[in-house]
Amino acid sequence: MxxxxxxxxxxxxxxxxxxxxxxxxxxxxxxxxxxxxxxxxxxxxxxxxxxxxxxxxxxxxxxxxxxxxxxxxxxxxxxxxxxxxxxxxxxxxxxxxxxxxxxxxxxxxxxxxxxxxxxxxxxxxxxxxxxxxxxxxxxxxxxxxxxxxxxxxxxxxxxxxxxxxxxxxxxxxxxxxxxxxxxxxxxxxxxxxxxxxxxxxxxxxxxxxxxxxxxxxxxxxxxxxPAHDGYKAALCAASENDTTISLWSVRNNARTLINETTRLVAELERANPDAGIGPLLPHVSGAAARRTYADGDTSRGMVYAGQALGFVSKxxxxxxxxxxxxxxxxxxxxxxxxxx
CATH class of the missing domain: 3.20.20.70 (Aldolase class I)
Structure with a gap:
């Protein structure tokens, strides 16, 4: 042959x-x-x-x-x-x-x-x-x-x-x-x-x-x-107006989707801007992000995304x-x- x-x-x-x-x-x-x-x-x-x-x-x-x-x-x-x-x-x-x-x-x-x-x-x-x-x-x-x-x-x-x-x-x-x-x-x-x-x-x-x-x-x-379809669907539904900056109080500004976590973190930062990372850490840890990628629930955790979401539609x-x-x-x- x-x-x-x-x-x-x-x-x-x-x-x-x-x-x-x-x-x-x-x-x-x-x-x-x-x-x-x-x-x-x-x-x-x-x-x-x-x-x-x-x-x-x-x-x-x-x-x-x-x-x-x-x-x-x-x-x-x-x-x-x-x-x-x-x-x-x-x-x-x-x-x-x-x-x-x-x-x-x-x-x-x-x-x-x-x-x-x-x-x-x-x-x-x-x-x-x-x-x-x-x-x-x-x-x-x-x-x-x-x-x-x-x-x-x-x-x-x-x-x-x-x-x-x-x-x-x-x-x-x-x-x-x-x-x-x-x-x-x-x-x-x-x-x-x-x-x-x-x-x-x-x-x-x-x-x-x-x-x-x-x-x-x-x-x-x-x-x-490699992320859940629900996570991707949430990004596609979002716009350039749907992100916010958190962690400003610890000089580690982070832009993420607006959700329950970012609202809570904002309240904590406003209430005690000198508290440091300790009170924020349970809400902003990488473990929460991993759960979001796995189950598609973007209502919690730090879901990192920028204003270019305006270009993400499908x-x-x-x-x-x-x-x-x-x-x-x-x-x-x-x-x-x-x-x-």
Missing amino acids: SPAPAAPPRTPAAVVARTAATDLFGTRFPVVAGGLQFLADATYAAACARAGIIGFLTSNHFPDDASLRAEIRKARDLCGDLPFGVNIAMLPRSSEHERIERIVEVVAEEGVRFVETTGRSPEPYLPVLKAAGAKVMHKVPGLKYAEKAQSVGVDMVVIVGWECGGHPGPNAIGSIVNAALARQRLRIPYLIGGGIGHGAQVLAALAMGASGALMGTRFLASTEI PQSVAEIVEDLIAEFAAARAQLDACF
């Missing part, structure tokens, strides 16, 4: 817009799907890769080295020669309960090419990651933090504005201001995140000097996200979302071209 014919070489899809980000990651469209707490796994990262963007699986919720290593290897198997990355989230200050050093070592040992760091400065971990050949993108909630990250040697920064889900930082500065100021103050490539969920916004980010956009909320209802695959973004990008570009 003659041997089976070799598989044909991969033919990459046409690059829609070439930027420093698409060059760095080897993608066709300048959108990055950042880490999503407990939800960004190997299957999600691979869906992003096949759609022509890059996704980052989140590392911190894996309880040990072996489970993290297995997920990275699964992502590599699913992606083949397409790019994926690993997100490493750090608390603002180091904690004895953290596993950051071990996570960094596992990521380096596995030869992960792209790493998204967030939280405190990644400076102590850069030597290990760089020695392993990784490119490091650091996510920050303000331009001054981006300048600091630039000074310690990261390859790219992401600046998220006040509109973002998760933790937008202490200063209520929006994405459009961040984008234009970054053009003046940064020397390394940067992405803009926070409230970004439409292809026209991607074009606007490029026009202001960014190398692309980071999106999180836009992908939360994607079919590849469950779609990652590939469908990316194709919609590309079509919107093209339409906005044509409209802009018509002005000149």
